[in-house]
Amino acid sequence: MRKINVITLGCSKNTVDSEHLMARLEAAGYEVVFDSDRTDAKVVVINTCGFIGDAKQESVDMILRAAAAKKAGKIERLFVIGCLSERYADELRAELPEVDDFFGARDWTGIARALGAPEGEELATERHLTTPRHYAYLKISEGCNWRCGYCAIPLIRGPHVSVPMEQLLEEARKLAAGGVKELMVIAQDTTYYGIDLYGRRRLAELLRELCRIEGLEWIRLHYAYPTGFPEEVIEVMASEPKICKYLDIPFQHISDRQLTAMKRHHTKAEAYELIRRLRTRIPDIALRTTLLVGYPGETEEDFEELLQFVRDIRFERLGVFAYSEEEGTYSALELRDDVPDEVKQQRVEHIMTLQREISLENNLRRVGRTGRVIIDSRQGDYYVGRSQYDSPEVDQEILIPAAGGRMLRGHFYPVRIVSAAEYDLYGERAEA
Structure with a gap:
């Protein structure tokens, strides 16, 4: 062969x-x-x-x-x-x-x-999984229409094109039949799903249909653009037990000057209001975001606003990148890359230092709690698992001593958190 x-x-x-x-x-x-x-x-x-x-x-x-x-x-x-x-x-x-x-x-x-x-x-719904058997990604659309000032994705992948819902559900059913228990819903912007095919956003309906599929136990939402975030998606996340209380929502910045320059299509006030609605309706939600520093024209005042945003919101998960020009984008064509590289790197490090403190404080609050954990692997003397608040490959893990008894990969167990580090938790198997 x-x-x-x-x-x-x-x-x-x-x-x-x-x-x-x-x-x-x-x-x-x-x-x-x-x-x-x-x-x-x-x-x-x-x-x-x-x-x-x-x-x-x-x-x-x-x-x-x-x-x-x-x-x-x-x-x-x-x-x-x-x-x-x-x-x-x-x-x-x-x-x-x-x-x-x-x-x-x-x-x-x-x-x-x-x-x-x-x-x-x-063969449109067939896959050869390269992830562990118990989780998979479901890509619900291709491309993007937003054309943010720094982003080359629309140049590479083209405009937003949704995958028909029937095709996605068939693909998800096949994944579940093959043993997938956790499904990560992904796209360049998941919240825009359906608008090109059906004339309206249908992410909430898709999520409800995915929740009906036998075998799927966790459904996780990634890459949700904050502008025009659908209220019905908040409702379905609050009401459907299979949907993880987790949202990956890249804000990039918070200064109105920078949001305008980045062509992000929302304001600082609207970002704060969206987060308020999310945390009011889903009090235990874990928010993951991505920030971009050193974009052309970013002043010290802009950066201080961004730091305050991080302090105010206390994101459970956060990544930060330094701006670099991407040819063909608005910022590369129309703006001058005027923030020195060393300043960009200092700003990255400043935010990540702050986030480490926040992450440790968030994790310490979880000590003593018992929750449902899925086991991804065994590494040395520990089983490695995750809660609903952590996505595979990008978020923190829960380490459970193997001496506490055998645990199977891809299975769920009740685990009590006994100690915490900045980006990892330590737990022990609890009684069901």
């Missing part, structure tokens, strides 16, 4: 794309592996990221490694797909003749055709 190695870089949306492609390759008779260190596959496909500088460099480095392997005769065919290829295919072709072909993030029929895999819709 032919063996093919699909290497996936970048975000969870890329993961889903690769999993769909791998199902098509298996239908064509390939044996599929997904480990960048495998050397026994003679065909390699690299699904790249082209979003920010570090991710682009990681993709380039991986392509160079594979190209060298091909030149040395270790692999026979090499294909590059995804976001980096969408943005820079011409440049990459000129520099890397070892690559057999490049296909963009919107050209899945091209790579399928090149490898002799089915191109039609009959």
Whole structure:
């Protein structure tokens, strides 16, 4: 049987794309592996990221490694797909003749055709999971219409396109039948779901339908754009027990000057009001956000407003990035990158120092509480699990001594939190 190695870089949306492609390759008779260190596959496909500088460099480095392997005769065919290829295919072709072909993030029929895999819709809901068997991502739409000033995603992925609800529900049912218990709903903006197909936002309806699927126990919502956040989504999160009390909502900034410059389409007051509504209706919700510092024109006053926002809201999960120009975006074309790199890095570190203090205080409040935990793995003397307040791969973990009894991966257990660190919790198995 032919063996093919699909290497996936970048975000969870890329993961889903690769999993769909791998199902098509298996239908064509390939044996599929997904480990960048495998050397026994003679065909390699690299699904790249082209979003920010570090991710682009990681993709380039991986392509160079594979190209060298091909030149040395270790692999026979090499294909590059995804976001980096969408943005820079011409440049990459000129520099890397070892690559057999490049296909963009919107050209899945091209790579399928090149490898002799089915191109039609009959396999649209099939996946070859690369995550642990008990959780998976469900990508409900492609692209984005917001065109924030710093973001290249609309240039790479195009405008917002929703996946029909019937197709998503069929895909989710197949995932549940295969053992998936936790489903992460993802898109560039999940709250915009349905507006292109149905003339209105239908995320709340989709979430309710997903809750009806037997076998799914946790449903988690990621990448919710704050502008125009649907009130009915707050209602369904408050009322459906299967939906985790967790929301990934990237605010990026809070200063009205910066929000306007970033083209974020909401104000500081509206952001605070949305958070008030979320925490009023869902008192135990864990909020994850992403912030961007050093955007053109960010003053010390703007940054102080952002620090105060972090102090006020006390996000349970927070990431922060320093601005870097992305060619073709509004900020790269129209604004001057006028914040020095060392100032950007100082601001990143200042926010993360503050967030470490907040995270520890939040975690200490959980000591003594007992909650439902799903087990992801065993590492040495500990089982590694998560509560509904933590998403896999990006959030903190709960470490439970293995000496307390056997626990099975993908199963739920009551766990009592006994101690806390800045980004981890320690627990012990409790009585059911």
